[in-house]
Amino acid sequence: MAEVHVVGQITGASGFPDSSLLCKWLLQLGGGWRLVEGLAEGQTQADRSEVGEEIVWCHPLDIHLSTRGIQGWPRLLLQVYRQDALSRVDVCGYGIIHIPTHPGHHTLHCHTWRPVGTFSEEFRRAFLGGGPQLLSTEFIHSSLERYRLSTIASGTVHLDIGVILREFDKYGIAT
């Protein structure tokens, strides 16, 4: 069993139009993968940034995985929520990013998007909050469904991830 350690953090985000954000993340694994230790999903705190500053989460990730093959290489599904003055949240970004396959330290930037609704929905969103939300998080990564969405770019989530691979060479995969 080859092993993969993912140690790092969700550093923060930038480029979002809103200032109080939180991020939900979910590690997605293929069939041959197994979570040995650590959490496979989580949620950061809501960080309120000053004007023009980056959002800072510094949310730790520490995941230990074992695998039988390289199919279904782990990837992170990210959902960024914004929090309004009444502490209500709604989605303002979906993103997906693969864990790097190369060992070492990586600084990743995950660009996110959100679905665009009709004019009236966008109007409501601008003034009252809320907004179109995906019915299922599966649509974030399913290429089969995504083509039906119309989306708008959101900000970028930054991740600092260190990847440690173990025993991949034993199975003929040069690392």
Add this chain to the structure above:
Amino acid sequence: MTRPGCFPRCVDENGVRTPAHSARVTQLAVAGTHLPRGLHHRDPGLRNCLSCRQGENIARHRTRRGTLSRSPEQPAPVHRCLEGAQRSYDLPGHAGMLFAALQGCLPAAPLFFLCHAKVLSQVNTRPVTIHCRNTRLLQQAITGFKGMRGRDVESQAEREATRFFSATPLPGPASQQVLQAGSEGQAVLPGPSTAGERKRAGRLRKLITRGPTRFDEARVTSRIQGEEFFTRVWPEEQHTAPSSPGFSLWDILSPSKSQEKKDGEEEDAEGAEGESHALVGPHPCPPTRSTPAVYVPLHLRRIHQQSTLFLPSALPSDLRSKLEEGVSVRDPLEEGLYVGEKPFLTPANRNIVENRLLRQNNRHWFSETGSLERLNTPINEQFYHHLPPHLQEAQNKEPLTVFMEPQPIESLQDCDEGTGGVLDLELCGLHFTHHPLFSPEHVLAAQLTQDYKLYKQRVNLGATRILQAKLVVLRQSLAKLREAGDTTNQLSQSLQPRHKTAREELDVARRLEIYRREVKACREEANVEAEKDRQLLTGLLRTWRSIKDLRHSSRVHATSIRLLIRKEEGDRAEEEEQRKVELEEEVREVLEERQQEYEAQSKRYEKELAEWKAEHKKRKEARRRQEERRKAAEEGSTPDAQGEEALIQVAQDDTLLASPEPPRPSRPPKPPPKHKVELEVLEVFSRTRKPPGEPVVSLELTQTPLPELHNCPDPEKKRRQAVAKIHVWLRVLVNNKLVTQTSSTTLGADFTLPLGHTFRMALSSWPRSLTVEVVEGASLRQTLVASITLPIPGCTATTKDAPEVAQFSGSQVVSHSHAGVGCGQVGSQYGSSLTTGELKYKLGWATGAEGEVLAPLGPPPTHAAIPPSSSTALKWVAPPEGGVADTRQWLQEARLDPNDPANAALIAHLQKSAGGRSVRGGGHYLEFEGVAGWEGGRGGGVRLRVLELRDQGEPLYRDARLVPALETQVLRDPLQNFERRTREMEEEAEAVVAVGDGGGSGDAGASGDGEAERVKEVGEGWGAELEQRWERVEGLLASLRRRLQLRYSPESAAPVLEDLVREESIPDIGTLGSSLAAVFRARRPLRPTRRPRDRVRGAALTDQHVQLIVHVARAFNVPVRDPQQQQDSLGGGVGGGGDGGCVRTLVEVTFQRTTRSTSVAEGPNPTWNQQLSFPFRAPNDNFSPGSLQQVREDVFLHLYDQVTQDLLDDPRLRPSTLHHRLHHRWLGSLTIPFSTIYANAKIEGTFALEEPVMLLGYTREHRAAHLPASSSSSSSPPNTPPGHLPSTSLATTHLSLYITLEPSLPPPEPLKAQFESSEPEEVVSAGREWVAALASRYPRRRFRTHVLDLSGRLVCLTRYLRPLPPPQELMCQDSAATGDIWANSEQFLTLLTGDEEEHAVLLACFFLHLGKTAYLLLGSGVPEGETCYVVTRESDADWLVWQPSTGRCFSPRHPFTPLHAVYQLVSQDNIWGNVQKYDDPPRVSLDVGGSGWRPFFGRGGLRDPGLASVQPPRLTLPLPDPAQVKELQERLELSLRDAFMKWRGTNRTTWNRHAIKVLRKLVERMEETRTTAAATAAPHHHPSGSSSSSLRHQHHPNHALLAAIMKSHQVCGVCVHLGYSTAAGVVAAVHGAGVHLTQAPGVEFALALHLHPYPGQVLSVWVYVAALVQRF
């Protein structure tokens, strides 16, 4: 400011002008105005260029000066432009550069510049006039345009202008002069006189005002010529000599005179401008010539064009002319081929192109269809994706997104676990297609209906018709192809023999072949379909006839069905004619096919025959040769000469002959003669086509009203009655649990059940299964007909418009005596079918107010993952499952039209798959080589498994901080053990839960049996087996606990904000004020109030030290040393033994292996007032409530008497020396579980100590009790006189304590998980309401009506109580000994892992059986926290409270009860909640009839539903085998002795055999004494009358024996009594007594053990341990 004299060398030299240079300089000249000086110097190329051209130099010079004078600030863009220009001298975009430069200048100031109008218009849209009277400059500027390749007409015009300018002569002498002057002066700018300047300016103006110039004309003509630019061949450029000398761009621009004037004035003001005029100078002979504009009239041009150009006509051309000769027009559409859409082209344009091509005689552009050969339009109207379009549409209906209102943040947490959904199930209708109550007519009618449906479907589909039409078309095209082939053949033979290549012929042949094959296939298919049609029709008619027969014979209509038959008469003759034609055609075709087949076969036959013949010949020869050889061998002459070849020949022959001869190929059968074929075809016709003259029949099924039954036969009448009696209803089951059911309805005469109910179900998670059961029942019985499993809708599926149909069939066999046909009967005419039917339903998730789908969140279970709609849709296109070969074959057979875009995706996909790649797509699956797979189904090796377990927090590995990095270093055995144990535990738990289920379902008998079996099974095991049993029970408990935790984990895992963030409150005016007021507060208040402490939540605790604080205040009623014995035994040896009744006590507290003790206090009522603090270590430093709840450690408090032994031998030394030994004698102990402290946050009160049954050498001080604590007063409670307080509790030692945690850890929140219950919903909900109502009024009191049973289901409390007969063995005692029962039953339950509740329940049950009024009391006590007691009513106002686990009883008015609060009472049939003001037992009235109790059932509430008890009617308790008990006892004693010696460590342990014998006798009588002697009040191991214990055993018959020993020895002994669970427990209890700690020299020990068996493998253990010191 740059000065003109900066380029001295430039001025001196004269050079030749080159256009490139001029352009370059122009840029600089214009743009250089803004360049710093140094730049020019540094660029060598530029310098050269500059030096060779003085005129330009100066021009640049002038301009620079002029510009600078007007715009002192330099616009930045020019700089940029200049830099660009310098870098790219030779690029063609000079003009652009120039413009950029100009543009850069413009915003700064209006620069007057003479330029081409078009240049200006490009420069800026603003009307800008650029003045520059330096024509040279302009000329240079325009020379720059030369760089631009003449791209358009404008540039052409400019070129002309440039040409014109290039002829400009060199500057005149005047300028030379100026230049020279400038150069001579070096740094001096020649300042010309203003007069001279004006003069020159005037001259220039004169020049300018000349007539129209050639440039002007060029401008005009350029427009005209522009049109012909591309079509005309340009004549040779004529260089015209300059005719009009006074050219000026002023004329072109033609500004108004006034402006000119003004400009002139402005220029006059500028001194520098004048020089440029001087430079240009007067042109004696202008280089231009003025020619008038040549205008060619339109009509002339037309004529010219017509003569030179060809204009194709826009009219359609002749079709024939477009085709090559001898080719006929084809229409692929007609031939059934797919013709794609062509891109749209207006007909006029198409005609123009066609006509042009025709004119050029390019006919190959045209196809056979007579139109232009064009590609299909590449632009698809439809948006394409790799999904087939129909699927796309299906999916488009479901939106991907939904508008969500902003939600509170809590909703995010809920998203992970599947929250509930709302499922809508609409049952539209039920229809039986077979039912046992069908009459024969019904059966036929059902068949008819079914057939009719099929018929209707087929008619609508019209497969036969379509196929026949296709056949006709195919035949036609085949005929056409044949004709065409013939004609082309003829043509090719006659006209163009070489045109028709072999390949084309082959192509035609191939097509013919394909057509033929297709015709055959189509014909066969059509025949099959037609035959089916015909059979269906005849079948329908036959069924209808039999229905009619039935009706006729029985004279009754059982069904309302009616078949209308419409006939259309046709023309017989015509039909016959048509049939004849068809027949002929078909016969011809068949004949042809047969012929061809025959030909093919015969060809093959001939080939085979030839091969066979050759083979045969070879064989013949070989045989001949062999014969020859044989003969030769016989003759004896061996021809050796032949050598090798011969040998080879021989071998060959041998092998040839050895193989069997292939059979001769058989000749193919001759094609059948025509008449035979005709017969065959006729036969087919008769099967498939209606005979001529037969009317065309169309059918229609209708319903007629059913006639009344008045005169129907008896069986039918009975059947109808039965039908009317039967009720049918549907039950909806989710996860195999009944959710709802429809109301029962009788079936109609047509056996349909119109329903139309919509059921809305709220589900908490994804349902695993959804089943609808069809149930029918008559008056009493009900039978399940069938169950239909409905597919669970996908996460986005909502209710559809059209109902879906689910078919079901039952399996029961029914026969009736009346006309009902029954079902499932093999061999009967009508009733052979099983009950079948159809259910119409709509199923989908409900939609919320916002239109969102209310499906449960989270992933659907695997089998429900694919919504049924898409799966069926996929099936429609999916090729059959199988490999690539299958796919390919399917593709060939399907013969899809590859041109059709509808098939494009499929074709591409199939081609890809056929190309060898995986059908599933996306590369092949890489698998690691050499991986042994997942070990043990889980894989990953031991190390990963250990890591995983550590992460999951398994107790075994929770503390494993370091796990080895290498697989080989990890220990495997513990893991394997662990897994085995887990498995066993799980199995065990399953079994127990199964038993619990049986009990929970109210099936008391079965549960009793289960229990009995269990007990029996347990009873068989003894000794080691018993221990094993205990272990397993422990494991079971652990697994139960884990299950509960699993259930609660979502609730307990969710942290609140306070767990994560500690927020100090900011001091405000209030806190400041109070802190100020603190100054004046009394420092030592008389009544100090306890300040509430801050609660510290989980996360903040990690770095803190949590301490357990035990405050030991005082003790009451401590036994004192027996003065008599003291004097007797110890003489004066014991220090402080002088005064009788002295005791020096101390309390030793042990918690988490830390032991602290108080100081010594004297007297029977000592006061310590000492605070002991213990560090508290949470498991794994995890202070979360979850882990704190798992702390199973206890606080042990031991009360010791500190005995000082004087070791001083020599009394003479006494005044000067001290030599003492301290010895602790155990007087009693108290155990408080940590969980109680944690749950209550603090424990405060006075508690009774557990004491040894007998304490040798101690006695109670009578004065200390202040009560008549005699043995008679502490008699058994039932005998206690009313109103008399039993002195039981005061007779024991009591300890006042205050225990808490610092800082205080918050107790866990009460868990509010929802559990299912098997009880009626109204009871559960009423219980919930009742609890809520009471809890809101008394928040401190805990109420409950339902508790969890072993299987995790809620069971009403009352159901636990039931009179249970105690075991007979115990009942045979006299009634005074009833107290024994519960003591034993308690032990019994202890072994079966009981808690206080179980004990209490059993005790109450026994009491009930004895006819007492007994209640279960739920309250809170110490040390057990929330607990359960039993209350019995002794007389009207006298109650007794029984503590079931310890077996004490006391009056509720007793001051030192362990019971602290009373919450509720439970009886066999009701529950009462305490609504009195107080809940402490002395102040609570226990009379449930009073107003202080609120009942659960009755009094406006719910009525008692009469729930069955969960208890079995009686307990079967087998008696143990005495031999086994004996064996166990011996073993136990041995192990105890071993343990004892081990504890003593290095000290030698001597056993006093005599004492042991005496003790054993003593101990054997103990149990007897308890059960028989009336003196024992609470005959448990804590004798209530322990104050009398010393007295008692003096009167004990065996005490004489003991007294004898005590004469010779100083005895200090302890008797321990406990229920047997494990040997370890007994050992621990003996260890706790601390007898082994005696250090006296020459000490001897005695240990006796007795086991007393009780029914139900309950064992009572008595251990007597004593230390004996020989008296001297």
